Amino acid sequence: MTILLEINDTHTYIEQYHILQGVSFQAKKGEVSVLLGRNGAGKTTTLRTIMGLNPASKGEIIFNGVDITKKPTYEIANMKIGYVPEDQAIFNGLTVEENLRVAMRKEDEAAMERQEYVLNLFPDLKKFWKKDGGYLSGGQKQMLAMARAFVNEAELLLIDEPSKGLAPIIVEKVMEALVEMKKETTIVLVEQNFYMASQIGDTYTLIDDGKTIQSGLMSELIHDNELQHRYLGIG
Amino acid sequence: MEHMLGKINLKSVYFWLIVLVFVLFPFVIDSRPMTILLTQIFIFAILAMSYDILLGYTGIVSFGHAMFFGFGAYATSVMLKNIDSSLTVFFLSIIVGMVIAGIVSFLIGLLTLRLQSHFFAMFTLAVSGLFLVLAEKWRSLTQGNDGFTFRAPEIFSDRINFYLFVLFCLVLVFLLLRLFVNSPFGKVLIAVKENETRTKALGYKTIYYKVVSSVDAGVAASLAGSLYVVSLRFVNTSMMAIDVTLNALLMTIIGGVGTLVGPIVGAAIIELAKHNLSILAKTYPIFERWIIFFGIIYILAVIFFPKGVVGTLKEKWEGRKMVRQQAMKQKEDAA
């Protein structure tokens, strides 16, 4: 399988703090790569660095053979990379419909069909079509954020902790949608919920203290209790 | 340790030497215009230093400094005119101006300093604008833009006496402010400037520190206003106009923010430049629009020269010192 995204020895500073101190991993086309690690390990910053929101000071990020390390955020997004941030960043005050329209690059027939397809993944959103995004529940916000990232055709989705703070039944729904999205696109997922990560992840990358510790197949990690214990505090 | 002590002493020896030179200056060089120019520089140095406390040490931008300058200016001129022109009234008026400035800056600080820095800049601009209009409308007291003249205390009719008094004030304010910024309190202020959220997280009530800093700055600016009107024996509303704030800003930035010495140097540079430009303007009218030149220099300074004269020199000096120390250390290591 071809490599879609490649991150080599990336360093990122936020103000004077050296957050990423050498993160490397690869995401293969069509797979779900999961970033694992403790709170504060640098997973969210890794996604933000890929998006150019916290640009890397060193290292390189190659997407589809193009070096995007120094590109501005909007250009990165326009290379068909969708981003679902940790706090969802719903536009409070705009309706569900408007939240999606901000993201849509076109509003022609094909785009509307695409919107319809995405909404079928998240049927709840249709019910609240004209409702203020700020008044949605946590799970609905998560779905809206995922729909917003997916409403344009996406080659890569960066999704930051979609299960955070959600009830188990909602997590199931989110997972179902992820499985569906996986059929079409490549996903880099940050996830603390190891059950969910192990269910849909193909490969994993362990990050600790801003550095990559290890990468490998998810199926191997599931059986490596020692690694799970040391870096994830499980088992 | 001993080495450091020696250095501090050397620094203060230089400092008092410079003060001595300026004390003796009018007796050696008997030039009335020069004495007056230096007096002006000292007064604006006080104003600029007070601004540096805000901008350089606390990291807040105030656009209302003219208002505090104006409080001092009007307190002194109104009292000297309406009570009498004794030295007692003069000192009393300085205190009255400071108290008013202290109260107003306290209230403004309390209201806006917990909000984003934009609010403080905007609010101070609005409040000082309203005070300016108040001064224009309250003609019975201020005579508006026409202003009024008044008699200064007898002792100041000798320009040299006034020069020495202003120099004394400058040295006093400088020493007090230096004490203030070097105190543990001042260290917290710098921490607020560097990273307010973190300082807050460490358990400091940053709003308290910011308010105290803004009151300090307001009070010192009021003193500068009191001195300024006595030097002119005249007051009008232009002393509350935004130009005064811009002057303080310009001096602080050109001289170097966060250094206290910088604003004094800045005051000297700007006042000398103005003095020379006004001479030039007699032959070339374009120089009457000196605000344009200063404005452009100021904008360029903010973009390209943010540390100012003193800040840049200090950086060079410290850089050299570091290199020297490293070289010495390498030598020691080699040995």
Next chain:
Amino acid sequence: MELLINLTINGLSTGMLIFLLASGLTLIFGLMHVLNFAHGGLFAWGAYAGVWFYSITSSFTVALIGAIIVGALLGFITERLIIRPVYGDVVPQILITLGFMLVISEMLKVVWGPNQIAATVPPALSGSWEIGDVLIIKYRLFIILMGFLVFGIFYYILKRTKIGLIVRAGVINNEMVQALGINIKRVFLLVFMTGAALAALGGALMAPYSGVIYAEMGMDFAILAFIVVVIGGMGSFPGSLFAAILVGLAGSYMAYYVPDLSLAVNMIIMVLVLIFRPQGLFAVKG
């Protein structure tokens, strides 16, 4: 009754002029957290440009359009030369825009001389209507209509068009808008130029209203606009209209009934808002 109507018309027309200044200010701040202290200078340039175009063409329409174009161009220069180099740095940004304000105000004196210039109301809009006992000055009514027209147009753009939607989303979360593939800097330049054009339009409308123009007029009005932005909520377009009318009316009524308080009234409203609702009456961000 007659008095009340006239005071209301005066208050509304002043309010509309403040609104033209404040609406740009509030959107520019909302979108990029840039507080443009040079905004009043753009207002004054609009006034001078309007008077100048009127004096050479005798057409008030040309004067207004000319002022709008001058405003937009100045906005372009300001954004590129002044805002962009210190983009994202709050303190230098505040400092530099104030410096620019003084430079452009002073430039007015270089171009048009340091003295006040008289401005006249165009014949078609001069005079007044008598309705019963009430005398309504035409030009003031014209300003009010222009204000509502501008509000209507921009309200429609913000609510109904894609670019309006992007601006609204950007005010709420400009980082996320970029992550959705939108070049926010280009949007911001557009908003900045529009805001500058509105300020200039306000200045051009102000000139015949006050009868004279002078270089410092920008600062006086800018202070009112800042008060309005605080009251209305930074980033809120409808908020700026509401607050501008409030400030305009309060000033007009107070000037007649309690002249001594007319100055303080804006101050008092602003202080109350800052104490009880520091995010402004129409807060955008939750």
